[in-house]
Amino acid sequence: MNSYLLFKSIHLIAVISWMAGLLYLPRIFVYHSEAIANNKSEDLMSTFKIMERRLFIYIMNPAMIVSWILGILLIHTIGLDNFSFLWLQLKLFFVIILTIYHFFLFQCLRKFTENNNSFSPKFYRIINEIPTVLLIGIILIIVFKPL
């Protein structure tokens, strides 16, 4: 069994799941904040809260943890000397920003749970582009591998 290919496959499955959540959660925040602005029913608000919580706890958190663990195992497999290459340094830089963004979304989720959201629907629409830009950057770096 080639452990490198197995690690890479699990890494890619986890990364796709993590990205799906990072792209979808702020979209739910857009609808949730619009519903608050339009004084929609409490039932609708609790549905949004359940959707946000389940997406974060059951998909995004485990997917992020597995992405990191398998990514670190991949670095170990290809050799720690790869840290001297620009592609790996750039990739880790982008992935750290993605991780900070993940925890920022968690802060927003907590505010929604406490009925204390402080951002507008427009704000969530704008930040929804952050993971898209980072995703494009990471894929270009990993495919072109600049030295």
Ligand code: HEM
């Ligand atoms: C969470 C921290 C991460 C670490 C430590 C990490 C590290 C790595 C390493 C060391 C490889 C193997 C590269 C090679 O064999 O040349 C790899 C492969 C890959 N990673 Fe990550 N990665 C992380 C997150 C991500 C994210 C967030 C994405 C996409 C959004 C991503 C996309 C990929 C892709 C597409 C490959 C396959 C590249 C290929 O086969 O040439 N990774 N990752």
